Amino acid sequence: MPKIETCFSPSLLHLYDIKDSIVVIIDVFRATSTIAAVLEQGAKEIIPVSKVEECIALGEKLPNSITAGERDGKVAPGLQHGNSPLEYPRSFIEGKTLILTTTNGTRLLHMCHDANEIITGSFLNLGAVCAYLKASGKDVLLACASWKNRYNLEDSLFAGAVYHDLKNQFDMNCDSTRAAHHLYLAAKDNLYGFIQDSSHFLRLSKFGLEYDMEYCCKINQHNVLVKLEGDRLCIS
Amino acid sequence: MPKIETCFSPSLLHLYDIKDSIVVIIDVFRATSTIAAVLEQGAKEIIPVSKVEECIALGEKLPNSITAGERDGKVAPGLQHGNSPLEYPRSFIEGKTLILTTTNGTRLLHMCHDANEIITGSFLNLGAVCAYLKASGKDVLLACASWKNRYNLEDSLFAGAVYHDLKNQFDMNCDSTRAAHHLYLAAKDNLYGFIQDSSHFLRLSKFGLEYDMEYCCKINQHNVLVKLEGDRLCIS
Numbered sequence: 001m002p003k004i005e006t007c008f009s010p011s012l013l014h015l016y017d018i019k020d021s022i023v024v025i026i027d028v029f030r031a032t033s034t035i036a037a038v039l040e041q042g043a044k045e046i047i048p049v050s051k052v053e054e055c056i057a058l059g060e061k062l063p064n065s066i067t068a069g070e071r072d073g074k075v076a077p078g079l080q081h082g083n084s085p086l087e088y089p090r091s092f093i094e095g096k097t098l099i100l101t102t103t104n105g106t107r108l109l110h111m112c113h114d115a116n117e118i119i120t121g122s123f124l125n126l127g128a129v130c131a132y133l134k135a136s137g138k139d140v141l142l143a144c145a146s147w148k149n150r151y152n153l154e155d156s157l158f159a160g161a162v163y164h165d166l167k168n169q170f171d172m173n174c175d176s177t178r179a180a181h182h183l184y185l186a187a188k189d190n191l192y193g194f195i196q197d198s199s200h201f202l203r204l205s206k207f208g209l210e211y212d213m214e215y216c217c218k219i220n221q222h223n224v225l226v227k228l229e230g231d232r233l234c235i236s
Numbered sequence: 237m238p239k240i241e242t243c244f245s246p247s248l249l250h251l252y253d254i255k256d257s258i259v260v261i262i263d264v265f266r267a268t269s270t271i272a273a274v275l276e277q278g279a280k281e282i283i284p285v286s287k288v289e290e291c292i293a294l295g296e297k298l299p300n301s302i303t304a305g306e307r308d309g310k311v312a313p314g315l316q317h318g319n320s321p322l323e324y325p326r327s328f329i330e331g332k333t334l335i336l337t338t339t340n341g342t343r344l345l346h347m348c349h350d351a352n353e354i355i356t357g358s359f360l361n362l363g364a365v366c367a368y369l370k371a372s373g374k375d376v377l378l379a380c381a382s383w384k385n386r387y388n389l390e391d392s393l394f395a396g397a398v399y400h401d402l403k404n405q406f407d408m409n410c411d412s413t414r415a416a417h418h419l420y421l422a423a424k425d426n427l428y429g430f431i432q433d434s435s436h437f438l439r440l441s442k443f444g445l446e447y448d449m450e451y452c453c454k455i456n457q458h459n460v461l462v463k464l465e466g467d468r469l470c471i472s
Contacts, residue, residue, distance in 0.1 A: 008387055011247055015386055150251055151244055153411045175389045175435050182422055183415055199411050 004166060006142040006159045006176040010108045011149040022138050023115040024129060024162065026122070027145035028154040029200045030083050031105030032226075033122040033216040034068075037085035039235050040125075040222035042094035046233040048106040052076045055101045062097055069101035073204050076101065084212050085124065085222070104145035109228065112143060118228040119236075123158060123191070123217055128225040130165040132236075140170065142177070153183070153198040154216075157191065160184025192217040240402060242378040242395045242412035246344045247385040258374050259351040260365060260398065262358070263381035264390040265436045266319050267341030268462075269358040269452040270304075273321035275471050276361075276458035278330035282469040284342040288312045291337045298333055305337035309440050312337065320448050321360065321458070340381035345464065348379060354464040355472075359394060359427070359453055364461040366401040368472075376406065378413070389419070389434040390452075393427065396420025428453040 007016055026032060035046055044064075049055050052069065056078050059067035068081035075082040083102050100106060105120075112118055116138060121129040133140050142162055144155035160180035163172065172178075187194035192214050195201055201213055215221070227236035243252055261268060271282055280300075285291050288305065292314050295303035304317035311318040319338050336342060341356075348354055352374060357365040369376050378398055380391035396416035399408065408414075423430035428450050431437055437449055451457070463472035 008244065009248060011251070012245060012385065012387075015247070015384075147411075148251075149248065150410075151248075151412045151415065153414060156415065173435055173438065174386075175383075176387045178389060178433060179387065179392065179415065179419060183418055186418055186422065197414060199409055202409065 001169065001171045002137055002139045004140045004142070004163060004170040004172050004177060005174040006144070006156070006180050008144050008151045008156060008176050009146040009149045010111055013111055013143065016141050018112060018115040018141050020116050020139060021141045022117040022119060022133060022136055023112045023141045023143050024119055024121040025105060025109050025112065025143055025145065026155045026158050027102065027105030028122050028158050028216055029204060029213055030085065030216055031100070031102040031145065032120040033124050034083050034085045035120050035226055035233055036122050036125040036222040036224055038088045038093055038098050039226055039233070040224045041088055041090040043098050044095055046098045046100055047231060048109050048233060049099060049101045050107055050110055052078060052101055055079060055099050058099050062099070064095065065097040065099055067099050071103055073207055086212060086215055104147060108143060108145045120226045120233065121158060121162065123161070123219050124222040125220065125224055125226065126161055127220045128223045130162055132225050133166060134169055147200055152200055154195050154200060156180040157184055157187055157195065237405065237407045238373055238375045240376045240378070240399060240406040240408050240413060241410040242380070242392070242416050244380050244387045244392060244412050245382040245385045246347055249347055249379065252377050254348060254351040254377050256352050256375055257377045258353040258355060258369060258372055259348045259377045259379050260355055260357040261341060261345050261348065261379055261381065262391045262394050263338065263341030263344070264358050264394050264452055265440060265449055266321065266452055267336070267338040267381065268356040269360050270319050270321045271356050271462055271469055272358050272361040272458040272460055274324045274329055274334050275462055275469070276460045277324055277326040279334050280331055282334045282336055283467060284345050284469060285335060285337050286343055286346055288314060288337055291315060291335050294335050298335070300331065301333040301335055303335045307339055309443055322448060322451055340383060344379060344381045356462045356469065357394060357398065359397070359455050360458040361456065361460055361462065362397055363456045364459045366398055368461045369402060370405055383436055388436055390431050390436060392416040393420055393423055393431065
């Protein structure tokens with residue numbers, strides 16, 4: 001059986017050998033939630049970039065593109081749009097390229113460049129992620145974007161949700177995965193209620209973003225499988 | 237109110253400012269459990285060292301000393317004793333200096349040298365640790381030794397147990413502490429049963445060390461407050 005592990009922070013990524021694994025990038029609040037929503041609403045592709053300047057420069061070059069992203073929970077100066085899954089209705093985003101930079105998620109994605117495959121995961125596309133992993137037969141690393149390298153609750157809760165669905169088809173001997181699963185079992189009947197006592201919720205709710213986080217806790221709202229192909233994220 | 241935080245791995249220690257904090261070094265299986273037991277059984281002091289060679293060299297110099305330690309769960313070649321809290325009855329250890337090196341705990345202890353204070357914690361001395369922290373009025377970092385920098389269940393369970401006792405007297409906005417507390421609440425009625433599904437339990441039970449780990453799950457069996465004074469650990 002393939003094995004499944006969980007990495008709680010980009011600062012721990014060096015402990016895992018990912019060259020034969022599918023890495024699931026997890027940034028529930030909000031990069032990977034936004035990515036699922038934007039692609040399901042018909043965007044052509046998403047180009048994740050690490051730096052704001054890179055985002056602006058690429059936006060000037062690429063026709064039919066939108067620059068978007070945040071730093072510390074707010075739209076970064078110089079970018080056109082933010083990092084909310086609710087900001088991108090089909091009428092606005094269909095057929096366009098989104099160039100996206102975020103505090104944690106896009107950075108982790110670039111750190112995993114030597115993985116066998118990279119997909120992105122959020123509660124909004126939980127079902128598609130689990131189905132893909134079960135069908136693949138490959139080892140899996142659930143990689144939490146965390147907050148500036150610090151462990152966060154929402155990403156590990158999602159890791160626990162994935163393991164909950166995969167547990168009969170994967171070998172697991174990883175305490176991070178065990179802990180994530182225990183957390184998920186405690187939270188699963190009221191994900192949004194559980195997550196309200198978390199650092200990221202407290203941080204983003206100061207900007208009035210509770211509705212955004214409530215949306216990010218909905219399961220299978222944008223149930224697409226998102227894969228990195230070259231330097232672009234698209235529906236697979 | 238002072239604040240309390242939890243660090244899940246030595247690889248994350250750089251994210252925390254510890255210069256004004258008490259750091260609690262946590263290595264439940266088994267360094268900090270052995271440290272509590274050895275000192276409560278009357279050892280004069282413990283000198284934690286990072287390397288096996290250093291341990292041997294110091295043992296040759298210091299009169300009335302014993303060298304002890306493990307690598308990967310077994311007594312390290314060249315050392316006299318292991319890393320079990322049950323290995324050091326009073327009749328053997330009283331008045332002696334133990335020079336100790338372990339895979340994870342002693343290394344983390346040296347990494348925290350710039351903390352305001354360093355104490356060690358285990359279930360065997362949980363009560364003394366909590367009483368000291370509550371009386372101190374200082375910020376606290378609960379520092380898990382983990383296993384070769386990977387998150388482990390037993391150390392975070394202990395962090396959760398400490399927070400459970402301190403929660404009304406400390407400010408907390410740290411998801412690691414929240415997760416540790418949730419875990420502790422799920423485990424507290426049967427700590428030893430809970431921990432049997434953990435990587436470290438599975439690893440050490442291959443060496444027949446279940447009895448040792450069962451002992452490490454007992455609360456307040458050696459209820460001493462252990463503090464680093466200079467380069468030595470002693471009862472405070």
